[in-house]
Amino acid sequence: MNQIPTIKAALLGAGTVGGGVYKLVQRQKDELPYKAGANVEISRILVRNTSKHREGIPDELLTDDWKSIVNDPEIKIVIELMGGIEPARTYLLEAMRAGKQVITANKDLLAEYGDELMEAVTENHCDMLYEASVGGGIPIIHPLKQCLEGNDLTEVMGIVNGTTNYILSKMTGEGMDYAEALAQATELGYAEADPTADVEGYDAGRKIAIMASIAFHTRVKFEDVYTEGITKITAADIRYASEFGYVIKLLGVAREQEDGVEVRVHPMLIPATHPLATVNDAFNAVFVHGDAVDDAMFMGRGAGEFPTASAVMGDLIDAVRNLIQGCSGRIGCSCYKKKHIKPMEQTSSRYFLRLQVEDRSGALAGIASVFGNNGVSIYQVVQKARHDGKAELVIITENVEERRIRDALTILQGMSMVREISGMIRVYG
Amino acid sequence: MNQIPTIKAALLGAGTVGGGVYKLVQRQKDELPYKAGANVEISRILVRNTSKHREGIPDELLTDDWKSIVNDPEIKIVIELMGGIEPARTYLLEAMRAGKQVITANKDLLAEYGDELMEAVTENHCDMLYEASVGGGIPIIHPLKQCLEGNDLTEVMGIVNGTTNYILSKMTGEGMDYAEALAQATELGYAEADPTADVEGYDAGRKIAIMASIAFHTRVKFEDVYTEGITKITAADIRYASEFGYVIKLLGVAREQEDGVEVRVHPMLIPATHPLATVNDAFNAVFVHGDAVDDAMFMGRGAGEFPTASAVMGDLIDAVRNLIQGCSGRIGCSCYKKKHIKPMEQTSSRYFLRLQVEDRSGALAGIASVFGNNGVSIYQVVQKARHDGKAELVIITENVEERRIRDALTILQGMSMVREISGMIRVYG
Numbered sequence: 001m002n003q004i005p006t007i008k009a010a011l012l013g014a015g016t017v018g019g020g021v022y023k024l025v026q027r028q029k030d031e032l033p034y035k036a037g038a039n040v041e042i043s044r045i046l047v048r049n050t051s052k053h054r055e056g057i058p059d060e061l062l063t064d065d066w067k068s069i070v071n072d073p074e075i076k077i078v079i080e081l082m083g084g085i086e087p088a089r090t091y092l093l094e095a096m097r098a099g100k101q102v103i104t105a106n107k108d109l110l111a112e113y114g115d116e117l118m119e120a121v122t123e124n125h126c127d128m129l130y131e132a133s134v135g136g137g138i139p140i141i142h143p144l145k146q147c148l149e150g151n152d153l154t155e156v157m158g159i160v161n162g163t164t165n166y167i168l169s170k171m172t173g174e175g176m177d178y179a180e181a182l183a184q185a186t187e188l189g190y191a192e193a194d195p196t197a198d199v200e201g202y203d204a205g206r207k208i209a210i211m212a213s214i215a216f217h218t219r220v221k222f223e224d225v226y227t228e229g230i231t232k233i234t235a236a237d238i239r240y241a242s243e244f245g246y247v248i249k250l251l252g253v254a255r256e257q258e259d260g261v262e263v264r265v266h267p268m269l270i271p272a273t274h275p276l277a278t279v280n281d282a283f284n285a286v287f288v289h290g291d292a293v294d295d296a297m298f299m300g301r302g303a304g305e306f307p308t309a310s311a312v313m314g315d316l317i318d319a320v321r322n323l324i325q326g327c328s329g330r331i332g333c334s335c336y337k338k339k340h341i342k343p344m345e346q347t348s349s350r351y352f353l354r355l356q357v358e359d360r361s362g363a364l365a366g367i368a369s370v371f372g373n374n375g376v377s378i379y380q381v382v383q384k385a386r387h388d389g390k391a392e393l394v395i396i397t398e399n400v401e402e403r404r405i406r407d408a409l410t411i412l413q414g415m416s417m418v419r420e421i422s423g424m425i426r427v428y429g
Numbered sequence: 430m431n432q433i434p435t436i437k438a439a440l441l442g443a444g445t446v447g448g449g450v451y452k453l454v455q456r457q458k459d460e461l462p463y464k465a466g467a468n469v470e471i472s473r474i475l476v477r478n479t480s481k482h483r484e485g486i487p488d489e490l491l492t493d494d495w496k497s498i499v500n501d502p503e504i505k506i507v508i509e510l511m512g513g514i515e516p517a518r519t520y521l522l523e524a525m526r527a528g529k530q531v532i533t534a535n536k537d538l539l540a541e542y543g544d545e546l547m548e549a550v551t552e553n554h555c556d557m558l559y560e561a562s563v564g565g566g567i568p569i570i571h572p573l574k575q576c577l578e579g580n581d582l583t584e585v586m587g588i589v590n591g592t593t594n595y596i597l598s599k600m601t602g603e604g605m606d607y608a609e610a611l612a613q614a615t616e617l618g619y620a621e622a623d624p625t626a627d628v629e630g631y632d633a634g635r636k637i638a639i640m641a642s643i644a645f646h647t648r649v650k651f652e653d654v655y656t657e658g659i660t661k662i663t664a665a666d667i668r669y670a671s672e673f674g675y676v677i678k679l680l681g682v683a684r685e686q687e688d689g690v691e692v693r694v695h696p697m698l699i700p701a702t703h704p705l706a707t708v709n710d711a712f713n714a715v716f717v718h719g720d721a722v723d724d725a726m727f728m729g730r731g732a733g734e735f736p737t738a739s740a741v742m743g744d745l746i747d748a749v750r751n752l753i754q755g756c757s758g759r760i761g762c763s764c765y766k767k768k769h770i771k772p773m774e775q776t777s778s779r780y781f782l783r784l785q786v787e788d789r790s791g792a793l794a795g796i797a798s799v800f801g802n803n804g805v806s807i808y809q810v811v812q813k814a815r816h817d818g819k820a821e822l823v824i825i826t827e828n829v830e831e832r833r834i835r836d837a838l839t840i841l842q843g844m845s846m847v848r849e850i851s852g853m854i855r856v857y858g
Binding site (some may be wrong): 003020024027028033034036131138139142143145148149150151152169217275278282290291292293294295296297298299301304306307309310311312313314316318319321322325326327330331334336 | 449450453456457463464465517558566567570571572575577578579580581646704707711719721722723724725726727728730731733735736739740741742743745746747748751754755756759760763793
């Protein structure tokens, strides 16, 4: 190969993923001319504190001066791995306006300002690649935008948060309760000191918003996503679910129906035989249904230094290939539709319910009539442990609109024979 | 969108997949300008018999004249779905020389003449896309060539033949023997009248050759692949494997080791907890290990009209995007290395063995000493059913070179106390 060109890139951020990307580029140094058609050099790394040494990263690459990157005409690609909204948003916009290609792993930003960023992509006819924003190392964005693009996709459903999947796996496998499993996840570094974004489903909500936007060719923002976390899931829910043949997972669900699309994150009972049911611990998986491909699933490590760096490297090779071939901006914004996003009350599902009721004759009949009056049909009901004049009812309903189940539960809550509504979890299928 | 260009394409073959592709292009007619940047028109379909009507395909598109396609300057893309070596090979080469982009699902051709076809790709700087050649609708070729390209991939392992997976699933789930499961697969149309290519592992061998070529950047041909089918697998093998915590699958395995790469197809015991273990019936799955991504898995339907058409459509959109952006041939041949391909005798594995031996004192000691003398360590041994003066030994060995196990079995076969060697199946891990 004669006269191999060299493409210079800058990293924004030198944390776990930034460090991983730098090391991986070094590791692949001799391969990149063959793989991408060019040498790739990380020539600048933007950090807040330039005096702090980072293991494996030469100090002389560090800078705290964004202008020295965005104004350097030799830097053709900017890789944003800082996270958060600002200054990441401004930097990405400025980089695109300066004629650079951009790569980002920033799900928060994409789920909130995806439309603004995509407008900049269209205006500047540049690449903005973001494979690492969903599912860590799992190839999913590119397969959705390319390999499966000949489909009408009607469902994208995924386990896209490793922290909650670890917690639920521990609760399921070892019978732990939520607090104990969370404590273990925190100790092992799987959960952050403030686990809110993970356990309340916000992180998964951003990822499903990104995937839904691609799958339905319709801009879906985080604010459009209904989110419900795992903090109310108990060991009893998991045990009863198992008796019915289900496991409980925190799922991001994007589904197209005749009257619009649904995009939501919540715990869900899925059949123990479903491919997603065996995806445990820190693994992520995304399940896709399309009119042509039927069912497909993608699984892998949802986070971590090198798995995430693997996704960024795939994007980097993609961007370099496009630069070499003169076709940057080859795949731009794909949101050419504006499908209606249904409010949660209008979605339909089956529901798993756990009620503590007075153990007296007529109780079941009274409860059943509330469901019946609200159009909720019961699919299965089991009466569990009776003691202290109290009985526990575990119910799985037929498919019904969410607002109807909410109405029924509101009425039940006001009835003297109902002591407590202990659980309400949606059921797949 | 003003002045949307129209790209014309020709189909070679109007069988199951060809028909599916034609229908899918029609179904996506209004979407393709947005998805691919152009209208796509199938303007000619090459068939052997033009007078036979095909449901859903206009008769006037049919032709038996290849020259009318290859000499038509308006046809920019040729989609080969005829299968077999000739005339597919000649047509693809002629199409590329005539300046056309090509798409093919032809695993036989790619696994045998991949080098010749890739030379034509390089010479003509054109696209040759073949996502549909492996794993039906599952995106795997593109993820390997693009998303995971920043990895050193060390293992690609897959269930890539639906017929044998169906047969083994039935044997496992319902205790059927091989002949019964094959008969059912034939009746349901999962197995062809002559099932040789499937049950002997040739079909899987072609697919693993294609994936290994990409993963290891080294041309691997079908003739380099060791193949062993499932015809000798018995219900007893499956039952005993299950007792040890394993299921039996026909796997294509490509693995890089320090002294070279191994590429092989054979039945294998995999732990029941491995993600591939739950891939049943007509589903396919490919498991990948890379230095950065760690483990990843891709699952979906391995065959069928629309799943395969989904993969072809992904390639078609890719080729159209490249034509519109002027970057055809963007990802060319990636075999820039020549890694040594190890002969099967030099590979290492653990082995599951089933021996019928004389039930007399000293038999086990005699057998154990043959293993010991040949450097084979026993990991587990169970003595099963004893009757008629005969005992059955089920053995799992430690990891050992294949030639050593073969030597040991040759010696055992000559010993009077060994009545029969009933099974020898490799064990994962």
